[in-house]
Amino acid sequence: MSAPKLLLVEDDMALAELLEYRFENEGYDVRVTADGEEAMVMAAENAPDLVILDWMIEGISGIEVCRRLRRNKETAHVPIIMLTAREGEDDRVRGLETGADDYVTKPFSPRELLARVAAVLRRVRPALAGEAIEAGDLRLDPVAHRVERRGRQLQIGPTEYRLIKFFIEHPRRVFSRNQLLDAVWGNGSEIEERTVDVHIRRLRKAIAIDNARDPIRTVRSAGYALEPV
Amino acid sequence: MSAPKLLLVEDDMALAELLEYRFENEGYDVRVTADGEEAMVMAAENAPDLVILDWMIEGISGIEVCRRLRRNKETAHVPIIMLTAREGEDDRVRGLETGADDYVTKPFSPRELLARVAAVLRRVRPALAGEAIEAGDLRLDPVAHRVERRGRQLQIGPTEYRLIKFFIEHPRRVFSRNQLLDAVWGNGSEIEERTVDVHIRRLRKAIAIDNARDPIRTVRSAGYALEPV
DNA sequence: ACAATTCTGACGCAAATTTGACATATGACA
DNA sequence: TGTCATATGTCAAATTTGCGTCAGAATTGT
Known part of the structure; x- marks a missing residue:
């Protein structure tokens, strides 16, 4: 009922499934899509509390999804965590510039991502992280x-x-x-x-x-x- | 009856026997296999409470077993402790990435492993550690x-x-x-x-x-x- | 003082929960 | 195998609790 709703945009199916299990196990309500366009639709319909976004996905790029989410009034304030395989400072900066709240560099442990998600939620909406x-x-x-x-x-x-x-x-x-x-x-x-x-x-x-x-x-x-x- | 059920996947027979003895002595219900494929079958049949998994085993690799366990809904939430001979950070990360809950680096003392097992069980399901x-x-x-x-x-x-x-x-x-x-x-x-x-x-x-x-x-x-x- | 706005108590309805009953399933034991 | 006792899931009636609306009273700003 009050489980935080996550939207996971990731086209590596193995990773997506793994993450889905882990997050659901932690009490999150997770939706997954591999496609950027579909992500926009799901975000509009479902009003997620946080979006986990792979940098490199099919269709429109992750960064473009990020931009569009920010442009739309409904989703402008949804926190976004970027997943990126690159380590270059450029991408990192560009990701944060575009409005991502945090980013995680692959490879990462699910535990680390869980911790980041919890941290961002705690910062943005404490009640969702289960905090008083x-x-x-x-x-x-x-x-x-x-x-x-x-x-x-x-x-x-x-x-x-x-x-x-x-x-x-x-x-x-x-x-x-x-x-x-x-x-x-x-x-x-x-x-x-x-x-x-x-x-x-x-x-x-x-x-x-x-x-x-x-x-x-x-x-x-x-x-x-x-x-x- | 409510002894925690362990599945030990280890192909060093001497070590396997030693551990089996120690754990049974501590009141655990232990099954052992040296083979990754067999491990999957046993996990599916026996629903262990925790899996101890050697990184390097015959057949499919330990990390692959880990992945498959996570992928299967039945076993997705079973805690896993990895045993690894390597010390490199890479392996450590990859183990956790696949969803292991903890890892122990060889060589280790059985006592240490016992402690880790108890700790993981206590964290995941206190009742399984046998504590009221x-x-x-x-x-x-x-x-x-x-x-x-x-x-x-x-x-x-x-x-x-x-x-x-x-x-x-x-x-x-x-x-x-x-x-x-x-x-x-x-x-x-x-x-x-x-x-x-x-x-x-x-x-x-x-x-x-x-x-x-x-x-x-x-x-x-x-x-x-x-x-x- | 007047008009607009808000507060308050009451009331019927609707929704959610509790409770008792029942048919079926499960398991122990002879 | 058959019998008995216990456990389980579902249903519907009974009960409790909460919700939305209304209208009169009170308050506020001009």
Whole structure:
């Protein structure tokens, strides 16, 4: 459910299968393709959390895939790890320039790649790496599916959980009700805008504790934001 | 019964016998073969818990055996320890690249290998190392195949045993019904998701004792987790 | 004070979980 | 081999929990 989704673009089938097994064993949700064009389609459909991209693949080159991913608004921020057989400084630089977040030089051990993936995810989206995320006195443990405030467990429903998780991942930023509907409820949800208010209220009630101040700020005619202490 | 099953692939007969003796003495269930092809067959039939693999063996090479083991879904997750006479970094990397979990360089003392085996087993599946595992007031003895709570034996069925064993090995973590099906029932089991609920209920009934609190947490729309006291 | 916006409590519905029951499968033992 | 006891997977009813909507009350900005 909350397994990080990887997209592996690799045309060495033996390597691809090996990696697929290892990553699935570590709890990732892996899709594989050998083709650059197909990779674009899969990235658009599946919204992966991270892309592992071989430099040399059939069809359009890895670097071109990288560029196109960055150009598309949907996938612009997806972290990318490049696999490259070359060791030249040029390629390395070009890879990072094009927007790759990290690169691994062949030959490499799956363990090393696993470590890099975990590191990048931890940096970009800690919750996906299974790490607890926090904002102010709020702390959310994605593995245990729990939220606590000042060490005390909060009793919280599924929707409120997703809502506060989103807020903690993007603190201080104001989101309109529609943005929240997209992010928390999923795209194209046909839900009344006002419903967000109700869930904000439920969330406020759930995190109210020790009569501490309410960290959720209402921005009139704009939306809501989480203001950590 | 629950002795860890080792598969030793080694063509130096003297060494093989020595190791076999030592490991059996330590309570392992050891099979030996000198041939790579045969090793594949034995691995498929016997489902070993760990494979000790000599780099240089007759027939297909050790590294090839390693690759094939990984490729086969049945044996993809079996930990592998490589034995190698070489010390070059290249081989080391190539061994790990193929998916070995550890390697030992010849010459080595049997004691060292024993330690590595125990370490790998402990890391991968603590229960296989023969150690009792516990979480809160629950205690599971993998050797005796029993579970007790506060010193009292629990009467528990096979499926519930595997279920709670998995939970104790991964406490506090939430698992979806599908993850539990994969982990407890085995890969690709075509079992109804709702069946998990029933076994959770049976497990709850089995571990209910002294009207102690139920340590299994239901996480609505996510799955279940074990919350040790 | 007025209009726009947000908050709040209530309510019916829907979805998810729990529970009891049942038919079948499995294994031990005579 | 047949019998008995236990275990297993599925189903449907019962129950719990959460969700989305509404409308009146309260608040905010001008």
